[in-house]
Amino acid sequence: MNVPCTPSEAVEIIKSHQRVYIHGMAAAPVELVKAMTARAHQLRGVEVVQLHTEGPAPYAAPEMAESFRVNALFIGANVRQAVQEGRADYTPIFLSEVPALFRSGAMPIDVALIQVSLPDRHGYCSLGVSVEATRSAVVSAKYVIAQVNKYMPRTHGDGLIHIDNIHAFVRHDEPLPEVMAKVPTDVEARIGAHCAELIEDGATLQMGIGAIPNAVLASLKSHKDLGVHSEMVSDGIIDLVESGVINGRLKKIHPGKIVVAFIIGSRRLYDFVDDNPLIAALDIGYVNDPTVIRRNPKMTAINSAIEVDLTGQVCADSIGSKLYSGVGGQIDYIRGASLSEGGKPIIALPSQTKRGESRIAGMLKQGAGVVTTRAHVHYVVTEYGSVNLHGKSLRQRARAMIDIAHPDHREALEREAFERFGTTRE
Numbered sequence: 001m002n003v004p005c006t007p008s009e010a011v012e013i014i015k016s017h018q019r020v021y022i023h024g025m026a027a028a029p030v031e032l033v034k035a036m037t038a039r040a041h042q043l044r045g046v047e048v049v050q051l052h053t054e055g056p057a058p059y060a061a062p063e064m065a066e067s068f069r070v071n072a073l074f075i076g077a078n079v080r081q082a083v084q085e086g087r088a089d090y091t092p093i094f095l096s097e098v099p100a101l102f103r104s105g106a107m108p109i110d111v112a113l114i115q116v117s118l119p120d121r122h123g124y125c126s127l128g129v130s131v132e133a134t135r136s137a138v139v140s141a142k143y144v145i146a147q148v149n150k151y152m153p154r155t156h157g158d159g160l161i162h163i164d165n166i167h168a169f170v171r172h173d174e175p176l177p178e179v180m181a182k183v184p185t186d187v188e189a190r191i192g193a194h195c196a197e198l199i200e201d202g203a204t205l206q207m208g209i210g211a212i213p214n215a216v217l218a219s220l221k222s223h224k225d226l227g228v229h230s231e232m233v234s235d236g237i238i239d240l241v242e243s244g245v246i247n248g249r250l251k252k253i254h255p256g257k258i259v260v261a262f263i264i265g266s267r268r269l270y271d272f273v274d275d276n277p278l279i280a281a282l283d284i285g286y287v288n289d290p291t292v293i294r295r296n297p298k299m300t301a302i303n304s305a306i307e308v309d310l311t312g313q314v315c316a317d318s319i320g321s322k323l324y325s326g327v328g329g330q331i332d333y334i335r336g337a338s339l340s341e342g343g344k345p346i347i348a349l350p351s352q353t354k355r356g357e358s359r360i361a362g363m364l365k366q367g368a369g370v371v372t373t374r375a376h377v378h379y380v381v382t383e384y385g386s387v388n389l390h391g392k393s394l395r396q397r398a399r400a401m402i403d404i405a406h407p408d409h410r411e412a413l414e415r416e417a418f419e420r421f422g423t424t425r426e
Contacts, residue, residue: 293336
């Protein structure tokens, strides 16, 4: 068995001009990140590859530009400014394709910095709350450096790694970052209720984190026999599992299991998933594969957007040309749900921004990225209701979208629609 070392000793493996992968979401190994950044004066041109990570990203600071350059496969808050200022890169990619990117050698990984649970009596550690693409990075990397943390839950599934397959490890116990559920606003609660009306008993759910997914889950207490197959889960599932609403009984693949690639939430959620055989934490190349997603009937996927135009084009990764987040798994689930028997792909968003700007747009902002095309879109939900755009003409879509826009903006949208399509009335 390997012998633990100090963080500074562990990161001596990293050399200039290498590619370093950092474990994602709530599993980012903070002590290893600190130690790597402390070596900035010794390193030049290190490419740091990551998905979203919770916690600090000191390597993305302006003064670190000569030593480290981030390549974000999904833009989180801790690297957003660096990307927007041109000090970091963004690589758009479906989450389902990230593992193959590493395994194929298209993006070879030199060093993987990960965080794992304590080893069991057989010497196996767990990637815990974040298996996603990290499993592939671990398998592909030349060197694996781990922070071993007693607070990391053990999850069942693809996330096991033997301590002997870790080249260097550091013992550092620190509670994982928590993302607490916020009480939904009235607008978010209304969106949640409209989404819940579309969810049938026996459906399998995918949804992300945030106020709207929480509002949806809070509206499902009277539903029956729901399942979960989702890239992530948060606290909202716990009460539904304990009340029997979520039981996975009618799922066709992994019946009875909550299938997930990563987990973000409170300590209560981390305790809930710890050594829980109900949870199957699997590689995101499988979890987000549309051909897998579609196998569960009534697959219902709920995703968010920054803006949607009158034809159904969805911008979800930028505000105009200003990059904000990423492609993520939206298309994976929109497509998978649309191909599922009785499935429902849903885009849910408030009708306007906090500044009062319409998020239902005549045309997307200049430079905006289309994450989900108008051919992929089915249901769109705001606090004013839901519409199904599938099979509708552009003129019919415009009429439907105006009906769920904020009333303050409908007249302007009517004018824009008339200029593009003529009348939107039948």
